[in-house]
Amino acid sequence: MALDLHAASFGDAAEAYARGRPSYPAEAVAWAVPAAARRVLDLGAGTGKLTRVLLDAGFQVDAVEPSAQMRDQLAVSAGQASLFEGTGESIPLPDASVDAAVCAQAWHWVDPARAVPEVARVLGPGGTLALIWNIRDHDEPWVAALDDVLHRHTRQEIDTAPPIGGPFEEPERAEFRWRHPLNRDSLLDMVASRSYVILLPEPQRRALFDSVLGLLDRHGVGDEFEMPYLTRCTRARLR
Template sequence: MTARALSFDVVAELYDTSRPGYPPALFDAVEDAAGRPLAGAHAVDVGAGTGIATRSLLARGARVTAVEPGPGMAGRLHAVLPGVPLVRAVGDALPLADACADLVTYAQSWHWTDRARAFAEALRVLRPGGTLALFWNVADQTVPWLAAQNARLRAHGGDGGHGVHGAREQGPLLPDSVPTTHRRVSWSRQVTLDEHLGNLSTHSVFRMLGESTTAAFLTAERQALLDVFPDGTVEEAYVVDLVTTRR
């Protein structure tokens, strides 16, 4: 587990309050891929962070075990979801029984794993017919202001602030021999400018650049966005990238 992967711990509360959730249509697509409802399913949410996806799974009636390595993120998850079983571990080595889960999810977290090891572990803990679901909220680059912001982020920090941080550029998400389904779900949300900038500041590119560099970028970004959203209400547009496979 890299320092960048654990860099969210120091902003766990802000991460929890400013990061986007997921639209209901995403979980409709997960159910369709799994061939069963989430209600009553045992889901293992790996890299659960502060429990953003965990909450959505619970709302659909799943029984969820959360897996999270970071102490700050896990602490926040336990504070907001005290009744959810929480395991401090990484996806590369899950301390869970064989064939115990109907669903294994990775929300914004598969790109932090050793993929071969994490895939083997997911298959081990899934019951026959169980589903592995990988998904990311990715800023919709067809929206002009988001494309312009992404260009500024890359010029400033060498990386985009939204999405999978080049997960697909690192090679196939799953082995080539594995049958997968790939779906995209578009959605949007309205937030205040402060909430949008708070969301940006929790991304790992800024956690690695440091506070002063981050503050300088966010000050300039505030002005750039006020030119687009003079009333201070930002329309964030996302495409959820969903990849599934069944054991």
């Protein structure tokens, strides 16, 4: 139940999510999605961070997202995609209707026992499932210190190299380093869009934001800066 509560909370911060969360590097998407694919499922599309990259790469995109507020943002950022209400366990698409499925920053919210066969159902023969996560790069001391501050309230351990199994072949893995430009306001939006922060009482939220700004001051981080990321990708082909 707690996991469902956290997963459902994102709609309350959809605008902050759209402003503060990073996109995904094109080279990671090129690795994750076969160039021969035509129609791609963006599962758990959120506000369209990945959807926009898929569209720019020339794919036809079916974007599936459970939150109405997130879909509102998605319609603005990636309106050329076909938008659907749905989840990883219940995808509102016909059998064998897509060439590839990508789930970015969302696979840890699904039940793999139900989602894996459901994704396999909508994939055509030999289709690819790709899982993508952006992880902040702790090689920079201020980024490591930031995560220490963010994890005072909760620490969610995400497996960014999960097994897939079922009707899929053994997964392949890749990692991409890149940097995302931010300013202080958009960093606070990123913090505000985290599921546990959305659920905090307002005094605790404000104290957390003050701690983040104080950390930037102590580490000499200016008003505009770059967040270093590792984008970790998994892909597996349907047998």
